[in-house]
Amino acid sequence: MAIITKESEQKRENERLENLVKTQKLEKEKSLHRERERIAFDMHDELGAGISAIKLQSEILKKQLPQDLNSEEIDNLIKISEHMNRSMREMLWSINPDNDNLKNFEEYCIRYGESYFDCTDMTFQYHSHLEDPESKLHAEVRYNLLLFLKEAFNNCVKHSQAKQVNLTINADSQFINIVIQDNGIGLLSDNKDGYGLKSMRKRIEKLRGEIDFQSDENGTKITATVFTNF
CATH class of the missing domain: 3.30.565.10 (Histidine kinase-like ATPase, C-terminal domain)
Structure with a gap:
């Protein structure tokens, strides 16, 4: 009888530990999910707005230049900002847990x-x-x-x-x-x-x-x- 009781207690303890591990794993996944969402939103709001502003200001500056001046450097800046914007969108897509x-x-x-x-x-x-x-x-x-x-x-x-x-x-x-x-x-x-x-x-x-x-x-x-x- 004592042996059966001891085995039952050990079984219950093992089940308790398994449930505890599962609960901790689930909480960790939820926490990681929330953190990934936060990073994605922050990148979109901060970096996205900044890159868009650089591109917009570059395009405005290009229009203000006299026609006979070389705008190659500004064109390069616009291309860089477009490339950065595409790269950021790809990173956001990969980070977003919904995907x-x-x-x-x-x-x-x-x-x-x-x-x-x-x-x-x-x-x-x-x-x-x-x-x-x-x-x-x-x-x-x-x-x-x-x-x-x-x-x-x-x-x-x-x-x-x-x-x-x-x-x-x-x-x-x-x-x-x-x-x-x-x-x-x-x-x-x-x-x-x-x-x-x-x-x-x-x-x-x-x-x-x-x-x-x-x-x-x-x-x-x-x-x-x-x-x-x-």
């Missing part, structure tokens, strides 16, 4: 690709299959995959001479697989060890994922696979 799922990531990548290639002569097509669109995708994974995608698109425009670029996203609750493929001239020897490819490889390896480059005269295919939760 921590596969569906939002997929939609963002598609919108980005359509907008990016709309300014080029290349046709952009996409395909995707998400087993569970609401499945969580860690913020650091989202951010690094977005930068990987940007670099891949940039390489297509700068080096591929392609007419078409395809984006494929497949994911389940554990893995996400991204494929960027073009029908261009392939990677030239002086580009195979370039900064862009090194940057992409570094981003994926940082997430403990795998990346593969295939290239020939018919085009280039870049495949990356990472865990959805880092």
Whole structure:
């Protein structure tokens, strides 16, 4: 009888400790969620307003310059502010906890690709299959995959001479697989060890994922696979 009672008490104590750990983990997640929201709002209100003000003042100053003066430096300042604004929006998107799922990531990548290639002569097509669109995708994974995608698109425009670029996203609750493929001239020897490819490889390896480059005269295919939760 005493042995049974002791075992029951031990079982209750183990359950109490398990519940305590779960409660502490939940509170930590809630606290992190609130902090990420606060940082996102602060960045939007403070940095966003400041960058917009720089761009606006630069454009006003350019209009006030005499026509015969060189406005190249002001043009560069406007371009820098636009670049900073885009980068900030991407960071805000990655920080915002409301975007921590596969569906939002997929939609963002598609919108980005359509907008990016709309300014080029290349046709952009996409395909995707998400087993569970609401499945969580860690913020650091989202951010690094977005930068990987940007670099891949940039390489297509700068080096591929392609007419078409395809984006494929497949994911389940554990893995996400991204494929960027073009029908261009392939990677030239002086580009195979370039900064862009090194940057992409570094981003994926940082997430403990795998990346593969295939290239020939018919085009280039870049495949990356990472865990959805880092």
